[in-house]
Amino acid sequence: MARLIIVSNRVAPISEGGPAAGGLAVGVYDALKETGGMWFGWSGEILGAGQPMLTVTQRGPVTFATIGLTRRDYDQYYRGFSNATLWPTLHYRSDLTEYDRSDFDGYRRVNAWLAARLVPLLEPDDIVWVHDYHLIPFAEALRLAGVRNRLGFFLHTPFPAAQVLTTVPPHAELVRALTCYDVVGVQTAPDLRALVDYIVCEAGGTVTHDGRVDAFGRTLQIGAFPIGIYPDEIASLAASGSEDDVVHAMRDTMGARKLIISVDRLDYSKGLLERFRAFETLLEHSPAQRQQVTFMQIAPPTRADLHAYQAMRSKLESEAGRINGRFGELHWTPIRYIHRQYDRAVLASVFRAAAVGYVTPLRDGMNLVAKEYVAAQDPDDPGVLVLSRFAGAAQQMHGALIVNPIDRVGMAEALDRALSMPRDERRSRYRDMMKMLRDENVSVWRDDFLRALRGEAWPLPETARAGLTD
Ligand SMILES: O=P(O)(O)OC[C@H]1O[C@H](O[C@H]2O[C@H](CO)[C@@H](O)[C@H](O)[C@H]2O)[C@H](O)[C@@H](O)[C@@H]1O
Numbered sequence: 001m002a003r004l005i006i007v008s009n010r011v012a013p014i015s016e017g018g019p020a021a022g023g024l025a026v027g028v029y030d031a032l033k034e035t036g037g038m039w040f041g042w043s044g045e046i047l048g049a050g051q052p053m054l055t056v057t058q059r060g061p062v063t064f065a066t067i068g069l070t071r072r073d074y075d076q077y078y079r080g081f082s083n084a085t086l087w088p089t090l091h092y093r094s095d096l097t098e099y100d101r102s103d104f105d106g107y108r109r110v111n112a113w114l115a116a117r118l119v120p121l122l123e124p125d126d127i128v129w130v131h132d133y134h135l136i137p138f139a140e141a142l143r144l145a146g147v148r149n150r151l152g153f154f155l156h157t158p159f160p161a162a163q164v165l166t167t168v169p170p171h172a173e174l175v176r177a178l179t180c181y182d183v184v185g186v187q188t189a190p191d192l193r194a195l196v197d198y199i200v201c202e203a204g205g206t207v208t209h210d211g212r213v214d215a216f217g218r219t220l221q222i223g224a225f226p227i228g229i230y231p232d233e234i235a236s237l238a239a240s241g242s243e244d245d246v247v248h249a250m251r252d253t254m255g256a257r258k259l260i261i262s263v264d265r266l267d268y269s270k271g272l273l274e275r276f277r278a279f280e281t282l283l284e285h286s287p288a289q290r291q292q293v294t295f296m297q298i299a300p301p302t303r304a305d306l307h308a309y310q311a312m313r314s315k316l317e318s319e320a321g322r323i324n325g326r327f328g329e330l331h332w333t334p335i336r337y338i339h340r341q342y343d344r345a346v347l348a349s350v351f352r353a354a355a356v357g358y359v360t361p362l363r364d365g366m367n368l369v370a371k372e373y374v375a376a377q378d379p380d381d382p383g384v385l386v387l388s389r390f391a392g393a394a395q396q397m398h399g400a401l402i403v404n405p406i407d408r409v410g411m412a413e414a415l416d417r418a419l420s421m422p423r424d425e426r427r428s429r430y431r432d433m434m435k436m437l438r439d440e441n442v443s444v445w446r447d448d449f450l451r452a453l454r455g456e457a458w459p460l461p462e463t464a465r466a467g468l469t470d
């Protein structure tokens with residue numbers, strides 16, 4: 001079988017300061033181990049001039065090739081165009097979008113520079129799978145360098161409505177660059193519909209009912225491939241009780257109180273403020289819940305050198321303080337807010353201890369935490385997932401209580417309902433969601449995408465075409 005080359009901004013799990021291994025890292029790494037291949041991307045390090053740039057390490061059949069960035073590259077490519085321009089736009093936050101033409105030049109320059117480092121490492125029948133918004137122009141740069149290999153791209157974030165995407169000045173250039181791939185995958189049917197709408201209405205291209213695109217003089221395949229997890233792995237982590245003492249200590253401090261848990265990078269797309277305020281509304285409207293419930297928010301730092309993230313952090317910390325000041329008692333703190341990252345085994349145990357998984361982003365490509373929370377539950381006495389309709393996961397997790405994070409009272413009502421839901425109903429919702437998590441696990445995501453990329457899947461599976469025919 002042809003070698004697989006993965007290209008992503010972060011190379012998991014070895015990057016310093018990167019997120020802990022989630023579904024993406026595990027699923028992609030498994031595929032690499034099966035076929036042999038290479039994972040290529042940024043090392044997570046910012047290097048001074050003169051330091052070595054490319055590090056190649058071998059682990060069994062997998063080569064990791066990582067490369068440092070200069071301060072200027074980091075500022076323009078990662079902090080600037082990727083995270084101050086694209087990230088807010090992709091998450092429907094045009095109000096936060098900043099644009100600087102020199103950052104866009106830097107973004108293209110770094111993509112071309114990374115592509116040039118990869119070219120000498122490629123063999124003729126390798127297939128190359130590029131991940132996420134940092135690397136949209138990567139294929140264009142490879143094509144210009146004469147690379148003829150099959151090239152695929154998967155967008156982990158939402159694909160926004162055309163009217164939102166067009167607020168980014170070089171939107172046409174970006175979508176034209178996307179058409180240099182052979183296959184472009186998005187997470188869900190709504191993302192696919194938005195991509196089709198842009199291609200047809202903005203770019204004057206055509207899309208067939210099975211996802212063949214003709215645009216900018218190129219032909220490619222598009223589809224929806226919702227990323228999954230390995231639910232049984234999370235379930236056994238959660239059940240094994242192999243967590244460290246912190247989880248036991250946490251349970252001791254809870255006593256008989258119910259736990260509501262949220263875990264997200266401290267990102268404005270995750271809806272943390274709205275969630276805190278809806279919890280406050282629960283305490284206001286349902287006095288019986290006071291002192292009976294604790295809401296724990298684990299929010300590890302992310303992109304903390306961007307102003308929007310700093311502003312978000314200080315607003316959140318002041319809201320937590322205000323709500324705790326208003327409702328707290330000598331023996332009870334309503335909101336426990338933790339600005340730190342935990343490893344997956346600890347999170348799995350915390351999820352299992354929680355009566356409610358409170359996952360309410362304003363926009364999210366998928367949200368693996370929603371899936372992990374359900375997978376970690378005790379099948380006999382599971383908790384309830386309260387899930388935003390704007391998470392990609394809501395397209396699949398029909399056993400959740402689906403909420404609109406803007407509707408504060410609606411969220412408080414959903415929390416109240418979740419906290420008092422009878423066990424039979426909880427079990428039935430859990431079983432439905434676990435079945436889906438097993439049927440649509442991360443291997444299915446990866447294999448469906450790779451079959452399309454190898455040109456083997458024709459027509460695409462029905463799930464991948466959802467959004468094209470409705
Ligand atoms: O690399 P960072 O800047 O530290 O950010 C971390 C990652 O965040 C985003 O994750 C997305 O991918 C998840 C898996 O498909 C999906 O569930 C989630 O909804 C997305 O937000 C980002 O897209 C990654 O590239 C970042 O590495």
Ligand SMILES: O=c1ccn([C@@H]2O[C@H](COP(=O)(O)OP(=O)(O)O)[C@@H](O)[C@H]2O)c(=O)[nH]1
Nearest residue numbers: 020022023265300341342343344367368369
């Ligand atoms: O302290 C933490 C917080 C999060 N995660 C993991 O990071 C991933 C977050 O993925 P998600 O899709 O929910 O959001 P993203 O951060 O990618 O936008 C999940 O696998 C979490 O289990 C972790 O390992 N430790």
